[in-house]
Amino acid sequence: MGLSVYETSLEDEMAASMLMDKIKLDFDDALQYYLAKKLGVEAIVSYDRHFDKTDIKRMEPSEFILV
Numbered sequence: 001m002g003l004s005v006y007e008t009s010l011e012d013e014m015a016a017s018m019l020m021d022k023i024k025l026d027f028d029d030a031l032q033y034y035l036a037k038k039l040g041v042e043a044i045v046s047y048d049r050h051f052d053k054t055d056i057k058r059m060e061p062s063e064f065i066l067v
Contacts, residue, residue: 006035006039008031008035012031012034012035012038013031015034016030016031016033016034016035017030019033019034023054024053025050025051025054026050029048029050029051032044032046032051033051033054033056036056037056041056042057043056043057043058043059044056044057044058044059045058045059045060045061045063045064046058046059046060046061047060047061
């Protein structure tokens with residue numbers, strides 16, 4: 001498991017903006033959702049509960065803290 005930074009393209013941002021109404025998310029969340037689908041991730045790591053209404057699993061950062 002690791003962290004990657006993905007630089008969005010204008011096409012990514014346009015696709016996310018077209019998804020906003022369909023998935024009922026604001027632009028920032030829609031962009032995260034779009035990229036998660038595009039990259040085939042298993043989950044979105046976020047405290048934002050708006051992702052709970054999507055078809056991608058949401059995990060909280062605390063789930064990754066090793067004790």
